[in-house]
Amino acid sequence: xxxxxxxxxxxxxxxxxxxxxxxxxxxxxxxxxxxxxxxxxxxxxxxxxxxxxxxxxxxxxxxxxxxxxxxxxxxxxxxxxxxxxxxxxxxxxxxxxxxxxxxxxxxxxxxxxxxxxxxxxxxxxxxxxxxxxxxxxxxxxxxxxxxxxxxxxxxxxxxxxxxxxxxxxxxxxxxxxxxxxxxxxxxx
Amino acid sequence: xxxxxxxxxxxxxxxxxxxxxxxxxxxxxxxxxxxxxxxxxxxxxxxxxxxxxxxxxxxxxxxxxxxxxxxxxxxxxxxxxxxxxxxxxxxxxxxxxxxxxxxxxxxxxxxxxxxxxxxxxxxxxxxxxxxxxxxxxxxxxxxxxxxxxxxxxxxxxxxxxxxxxxxxxxxxxxxxxxxxxxxxxxxxxxxxxxxxxxxxxxxxxxxxxxxxxxxxxxxxxxxxxxxxxxxxxxxxxxxxxxxxxxxxxxxxxxxxxxxxxxxxxxxxxxxxxxxxxxxxxxxxxxxxxxxxxxxxxxxxxxxxxxxxxxxxxxxxxx
Numbered sequence: 462x463x464x465x466x467x468x469x470x471x472x473x474x475x476x477x478x479x480x481x482x483x484x485x486x487x488x489x490x491x492x493x494x495x496x497x498x499x500x501x502x503x504x505x506x507x508x509x510x511x512x513x514x515x516x517x518x519x520x521x522x523x524x525x526x527x528x529x530x531x532x533x534x535x536x537x538x539x540x541x542x543x544x545x546x547x548x549x550x551x552x553x554x555x556x557x558x559x560x561x562x563x564x565x566x567x568x569x570x571x572x573x574x575x576x577x578x579x580x581x582x583x584x585x586x587x588x589x590x591x592x593x594x595x596x597x598x599x600x601x602x603x604x605x606x607x608x609x610x611x612x613x614x615x616x617x618x619x620x621x622x623x624x625x626x627x628x629x630x631x632x633x634x635x636x637x638x639x640x641x642x643x644x645x646x647x648x649x
Numbered sequence: 650x651x652x653x654x655x656x657x658x659x660x661x662x663x664x665x666x667x668x669x670x671x672x673x674x675x676x677x678x679x680x681x682x683x684x685x686x687x688x689x690x691x692x693x694x695x696x697x698x699x700x701x702x703x704x705x706x707x708x709x710x711x712x713x714x715x716x717x718x719x720x721x722x723x724x725x726x727x728x729x730x731x732x733x734x735x736x737x738x739x740x741x742x743x744x745x746x747x748x749x750x751x752x753x754x755x756x757x758x759x760x761x762x763x764x765x766x767x768x769x770x771x772x773x774x775x776x777x778x779x780x781x782x783x784x785x786x787x788x789x790x791x792x793x794x795x796x797x798x799x800x801x802x803x804x805x806x807x808x809x810x811x812x813x814x815x816x817x818x819x820x821x822x823x824x825x826x827x828x829x830x831x832x833x834x835x836x837x838x839x840x841x842x843x844x845x846x847x848x849x850x851x852x853x854x855x856x857x858x859x860x861x862x863x864x865x866x867x868x869x870x871x872x873x874x875x876x877x878x879x880x881x882x883x884x885x886x887x888x889x890x891x892x893x894x895x896x897x898x899x900x901x902x903x904x905x906x907x908x909x910x911x912x913x914x915x916x917x918x919x920x921x922x923x924x925x926x927x928x929x930x931x932x933x934x935x936x937x938x939x940x941x942x943x944x945x946x947x948x949x950x951x952x953x954x955x956x957x958x959x960x961x962x963x964x965x966x967x
Contacts, residue, residue, distance in 0.1 A: 490724075490728055490739065491937075492791060495791075552939070554941075555939075560931075564929070569927075623789070
């Protein structure tokens with residue numbers, strides 16, 4: 462299945478290509494900065510959930526192939542989260558450091574989002590085989606933190622909305638069964 | 650009080666904005682000598698202009714003009730918070746066509762000498778329609794400059810003859826989940842949407858009932874056929890598609906107060922010094938601009954309205 466990874470790579474790049482294309486053609490609406498920032502955040506979460514789903518599928522079915530994709534999905538999720546953060550710092554806040562620090566100090570959802578991002582950063586850095594060997598058993602423990610990062614990111618989404626966030630409700634509905642399945646014993 | 654006189658030509662008399670915006674393309678295509686390219690472009694511009702609701706007749710320039718550049722018709726009508734049609738900014742434009750704006754009447758009741766329903770056609774005859782170019786500051790820290798067409802709310806209130814017990818005005822949006830699909834989900838907001846003003850705020854000449862924008866009738870997604878515009882308060886105070894106006898002795902509980910009293914007060918005056926608990930109100934993004942700009946106290950209308958709140962703790966005015 463030599464085509465599997467390249468095609469998943471392409472699929473994961475599509476949202477970004479679509480965002481760039483829409484941004485250049487006025488397709489992001491009246492507030493394109495906000496729209497791009499929100500979309501990047503949503504795609505980071507969607508890819509994280511997809512990665513978790515493949516992991517769980519593999520864990521309970523014994524089918525190994527989905528496991529080959531988890532690093533790529535995780536790194537793509539991190540890439541979207543990184544762009545999400547960069548859009549916030551550059552276009553949204555225009556490098557206004559006092560404003561960003563004020564956000565960090567007074568807006569819990571910013572701190573929660575940043576915590577999720579830092580977990581993803583640690584996972585991205587240690588995603589190489591080298592780090593996997595070097596950390597040994599601790600590597601698995603570190604990467605289990607994705608089950609902390611995802612609810613943090615969902616909370617971040619809930620808190621930024623003025624009323625309920627329909628997307629955050631869908632993410633929650635997907636995450637809870639994945640978490641339960643993860644806690645169930647592995648198939649013999 | 651400084652009253653800026655707007656341009657003597659109402660924007661409705663100026664070349665239709667959609668066509669005006671095509672000028673560069675027009676010139677570009679002309680320069681290219683692409684005669685064949687020219688026609689479809691013009692037809693498309695024409696079609697977009699025609700898609701607007703009917704033009705309003707007899708609109709005169711009103712007081713309180715602004716020299717700031719107007720937000721485009723496209724942006725004003727496609728980026729809306731009107732949760733009755735969905736929580737996404739694009740939802741109102743997608744779903745508002747379900748709303749029937751005729752026949753329409755507004756029930757005026759409570760502490761008034763002449764209670765009863767008033768038909769929208771009669772409301773339109775109460776006062777000459779004026780163009781009012783106002784800044785609109787959303788509580789979400791973005792803003793627009795909008796050429797409304799409307800008339801002072803005071804004209805309608807005086808018509809109903811409020812009595813001496815009338816100290817507050819309560820406004821209610823239509824409640825009909827058939828026409829407003831967002832209302833099927835009660836988790837979004839406790840429907841129907843209710844807003845309120847103190848009577849002196851409601852009688853202030855800046856406070857209008859709008860029936861149009863850019864010289865045309867209001868598109869449904871902007872609150873047709875009749876909405877409130879209170880430019881010195883956050884946008885959510887400017888309630889849309891009004892069916893009931895009630896004069897009261899005690900302050901009504903507004904929808905947002907009910908949902909989150911800590912985050913949304915009764916006054917909701919634009920105030921850069923009082924942050925929303927979850928984000929800063931110090932700056933705002935003007936739609937169409939890249940960098941944020943400073944938010945002004947009372948959204949820049951302090952000279953006109955600050956006296957209404959003399960002696961009140963500004964920290965309570967969120």
